[in-house]
Amino acid sequence: MMPSPEIMLGLVSKSLLQHPLIKHVYVQDFPRGTQSQIVRWEQKNSPHLLPPDLKAFLLESDGAHLSWGTEIDGNTSTEIGCIHVNAFSGLVIVKDEDFFRSAGVPERIAFELDTCPQTHGRVVLYYPYGNHTVPQVMFISPDGRWHYIAATFGDYFRLAVLNHGIPGWCFAYTEIGLSTQALEWMAYLVPHRLRVTRQPSQEGTTREVDPAELDVEWLLDQSATLKVQQAAAIATENH
Numbered sequence: 001m002m003p004s005p006e007i008m009l010g011l012v013s014k015s016l017l018q019h020p021l022i023k024h025v026y027v028q029d030f031p032r033g034t035q036s037q038i039v040r041w042e043q044k045n046s047p048h049l050l051p052p053d054l055k056a057f058l059l060e061s062d063g064a065h066l067s068w069g070t071e072i073d074g075n076t077s078t079e080i081g082c083i084h085v086n087a088f089s090g091l092v093i094v095k096d097e098d099f100f101r102s103a104g105v106p107e108r109i110a111f112e113l114d115t116c117p118q119t120h121g122r123v124v125l126y127y128p129y130g131n132h133t134v135p136q137v138m139f140i141s142p143d144g145r146w147h148y149i150a151a152t153f154g155d156y157f158r159l160a161v162l163n164h165g166i167p168g169w170c171f172a173y174t175e176i177g178l179s180t181q182a183l184e185w186m187a188y189l190v191p192h193r194l195r196v197t198r199q200p201s202q203e204g205t206t207r208e209v210d211p212a213e214l215d216v217e218w219l220l221d222q223s224a225t226l227k228v229q230q231a232a233a234i235a236t237e238n239h
Contacts, residue, residue: 005061008161009083016068016164019189028065030087033058037088045093047132048109053154054125063087066165067118080185083165084116085157094124094140113137113153120168120179125153139170147174164189 013025038058042049050058057064064085069078094110114123122140137156139147149170150156163169166189168182178186186194 005057005064005085005157008157009064009066012066012083012161012164013068016189021070021188022068023071025066025068028063030061030063030065032060033062033088035059037062041088041091045109045111048111048127048135049133051125051133051135051153053152057085057153057157058088063090065116068165080118081165081167082116082118083160084114084119086113086115090115091125094122110135110138113156118165118167119170121170123149123156123170139174141171141174141176145174147176149173162190163193166190 009027013027016022016025038050038055064083066083067079067081069080071078091111091113094112110124110126112122113125119139121142124138124140125135126138126146127135135153136148137150137153139149141147147170150159159173160169163172163186166182166185168179169186171178171182172193183194
């Protein structure tokens with residue numbers, strides 16, 4: 001049985017705050033879900049049923065969100081990483097006709113599980129054709145490709161916790177590979193995750209990251225660049 005979302009995110013928060021570069025960790029509080037919400041969701045999306053581990057999770061907390069970041073110039077907070085699970089209201093159908101058409105089975109169904117920008121894609125609860133009760137978790141990369149991540153929601157959430165919500169961590173489980181930024185953050189926060197295997201990078205090469213050679217200044221420069229990009233995105237949305 002998976003520990004409660006509160007316990008698991010609390011462990012991540014404690015781990016993150018042990019690192020000097022991490023200046024803030026925010027864990028959002030959610031109300032408990034209800035059996036009536038489960039019933040309404042399953043009636044609306046019949047014949048698909050929520051898996052038992054996701055039901056138990058949502059009954060503990062109707063959604064989950066942890067974000068963490070650093071500071072630029074000593075006073076500007078920049079959000080870097082995120083662990084997010086949609087509430088009942090966010091578990092909506094994914095409409096991707098091109099993917100379903102290419103698969104040859106338009107009846108396949110998936111629901112949005114995580115659309116946090118730091119995911120660098122979308123995480124979905126995917127029901128293979130003819131399966132209404134045992135969904136898998138898949139990652140949709142920005143190029144529209146779908147990648148298998150985990151057999152169950154519980155397995156997926158454990159991976160998110162183990163990887164501390166590092167931006168783009170799902171790419172580690174695809175043929176695309178992690179970005180240089182994600183590799184560096186992983187070396188800083190969870191180096192044991194990198195010692196398991198060599199990581200392909202999105203630049204098309206294979207790198208081994210030695211935590212002892214971590215470039216902290218490079219990480220801060222990347223964080224500053226991200227802050228500018230976030231401000232530009234917000235400005236664009238407001239126009």
